[in-house]
Amino acid sequence: MKKIETKPLSEVKDGALFLVDLETVPYHMRNDYYKRNLVVESGKPLCDFCDGTGNEFYSMYRKCPVCGGDGIKREIEKVADEQNK
Numbered sequence: 001m002k003k004i005e006t007k008p009l010s011e012v013k014d015g016a017l018f019l020v021d022l023e024t025v026p027y028h029m030r031n032d033y034y035k036r037n038l039v040v041e042s043g044k045p046l047c048d049f050c051d052g053t054g055n056e057f058y059s060m061y062r063k064c065p066v067c068g069g070d071g072i073k074r075e076i077e078k079v080a081d082e083q084n085k
């Protein structure tokens with residue numbers, strides 16, 4: 001399995017396939033980024049809407065309506081590239 005880099009939150013951009021160092025995440029947002037890390041680790045695509053956090057507006061405890069709170073991008077069409085293994 002490929003090792004995934006861990007970066008501080010300030011360096012993680014939307015859609016970036018890095019693990020977020022939870023120590024750098026404000027406490028109330030850690031669950032969201034914990035979930036995002038799980039999605040990144042699983043190799044599944046991050047939801048575009050919530051960036052894999054499963055939370056509509058981050059930290060506001062509302063399930064993302066696009067992925068239903070999974071943080072995983074719903075596959076509408078077959079994924080063309082299989083790079084994210």
Ligand SMILES: [Zn+2]
Pocket residue numbers: 047048049050051052053054055064065066067068069070071072
């Ligand atoms: Zn989502």
